Amino acid sequence: MGRDDAVNQSDRCGDADGGSAAPSRRKDARRNKETLLEAAATVFVTSGVDAPVRDIASRAGVGLGTLYRHFPTRADLIIGVYRHQVQACADAGPALLAAAPSPHDALRQWIDLFVDFLVTKHGLAAVLRSDQAGFAALHDHFLDRLLPVCAELLDAAVTAGEIRADIDALTLMRGVGNLCIGAESDPDYDARRLTRVLVDGLRRPH
Amino acid sequence: MGRDDAVNQSDRCGDADGGSAAPSRRKDARRNKETLLEAAATVFVTSGVDAPVRDIASRAGVGLGTLYRHFPTRADLIIGVYRHQVQACADAGPALLAAAPSPHDALRQWIDLFVDFLVTKHGLAAVLRSDQAGFAALHDHFLDRLLPVCAELLDAAVTAGEIRADIDALTLMRGVGNLCIGAESDPDYDARRLTRVLVDGLRRPH
DNA sequence: GACGATACGGAACATCGTTCCGCTTTGGCA
DNA sequence: TGCCAAAGCGGAACGATGTTCCGTATCGTC
Known part of the structure; x- marks a missing residue:
């Protein structure tokens, strides 16, 4: 925390x-x-x-x-407030990929970063998921910045043969975002651990 | 579907x-x-x-x-409408445990059932997660009925040495519920597959 | 059939997002 | 500096929604 x-x-x-x-x-x-x-x-x-x-x-x-x-729209306000933090998260992706011992490890660390960001922003994960009109801009902003990074990490891990190939970056990001919903207001719910279990589940079964 | x-x-x-x-x-x-x-x-x-x-x-x-x-409260209405389906889901747990080839398999099937239920109810998963006052009753109802079942399946799988022991039933159920949010309104988001990845991630690493 | 308990209906109030428009401020220009 | 058009400002007002309240209608019983 x-x-x-x-x-x-x-x-x-x-x-x-x-x-x-x-x-x-x-x-x-x-x-x-x-x-x-x-x-x-x-x-x-x-x-x-x-x-x-x-x-x-x-x-x-x-x-x-x-x-x-x-x-x-409220989305514009949220984007304005968190723009730089989102960018920082996006920038961290390539750096982690270069530094981590394996692509899957880089992916795990990057998602930890993303989760830490979401969990500390009350209600952000929930509104990020919202399908309500007016939040499309927020959704798009996050996806524009973070989806390519996630896809790069995911591809690297797939190419390295570390994880299964049937989960795309968009689904993974939405899943992680969803797992973070409500985490900030409930000490009994451990979104970080759960996302690690999810990322573990990506590992190629052998 | x-x-x-x-x-x-x-x-x-x-x-x-x-x-x-x-x-x-x-x-x-x-x-x-x-x-x-x-x-x-x-x-x-x-x-x-x-x-x-x-x-x-x-x-x-x-x-x-x-x-x-x-x-x-709205929660009372929702509970009234879905009471029997929730009960049916709860009842399915022991049956699956008895019939499935392994506890982990039973857990997987039961969670599939739960996900199928949630995904077909527009917005249910979202409001189930809601921390807003007034929805505590809904939260409690679901937990009262389903948590013991989930815990039983989880315990059996842990006892059988199939899965890790550091995820409790409450966290798992909330995670699964969260993964279902928005699934009903977005064909690109595959909550069922994602929950299977999560349950896969529970497997004991060896 | 009368009567008290129970339930009904919807007006009224509170909250919140959103729009609209008359008034004010600003920056450029003579 | 003084003027003025453009840009911006503030908050009243409107619509949607949740929630409460109470005068009236209905039901079950005696």
Whole structure:
């Protein structure tokens, strides 16, 4: 819990928007966006990513209209808050593959990293799984960044003959994400151990 | 999908309340309760277990007050609708243990049964996992009926030396339940296969 | 048939997401 | 510096949903 690795650092850089949209020309707009991200990050920790939108707006000291202009959906807000951590997790993949004694070991370590990230974000895993309209962007963002990494690790392990080949990266990631649901609020449920059992189950039966 | 086994039959017997509460002395009350259960079962199939309460009440042709009197929480309604199927799943455990070639095989088959049940009920797995207040009763009901069965199968497999001993029945059931979340609405996500991988992972490493 | 207990129905209230629009601020320009 | 159009802001208002409450209707009994 709370391992001090690259994935769980919460620093964000100055620019609130790491994406493709051009930052506003107006200073107040940029400041509000940044303020909203900070407020959201705080509220997410205490109330989870399902916290009422009003709570976030009021903590940021802005109106609802302002929040919705900068972040049309809750998914946008969540992406904004966790963008850098997701990227760090993605970056860790190739490094682990290079350093670990075997591809399966790298996969296991990488999934540990992913699980540590998810489990420390109240409700993130649940909303990541959500099929509700409006969360597609969140889903896509995670998949865009992490799926290729997972696929690379998986392929390497399959090529090395270490694991079975009938589970694709998408299914595995969703499974791991699902296993993390509720883990943050229940000390009796050990999502980390369970994901390791799952990854163990990938091993080629002989 | 839609396997015709004992667990997935949807018949209910005459008495709407299989639980401990004494049935009402009034005929209209008993009839309304039964009507509500039928309406809920129908609505759950089409709109999932998260369907608006009003939809169920209106389909049953009763007022909201009536619905809330008979089923104070959504969990009570869900329990009422699926009570018999849960019981059938519980009953299948000992039978499988007696018939299967090995305890681990029995466990695998029983979990297949459980997964088949969950996957065919839109949103059930998700709400089963929910930590929200009001769903504790649902959680407890499932655990009361199924946890002992799971524990028995797990113990037998451990005793037979087939699987590792560091995963308890509660964790396993929650993990399986979690793996089923969203499976009903996404053909690309194969919860059955994933749960088999998980159960495979339980095998004692040698 | 009368009467008390029980149950019914749905209006009313609370919460939350989302939209909309009149007002304010900002940045560029003369 | 002063002006102005564009951009942004705030929060009232609306719709959906869960939940409560109470006046009225119905049932079972005597």
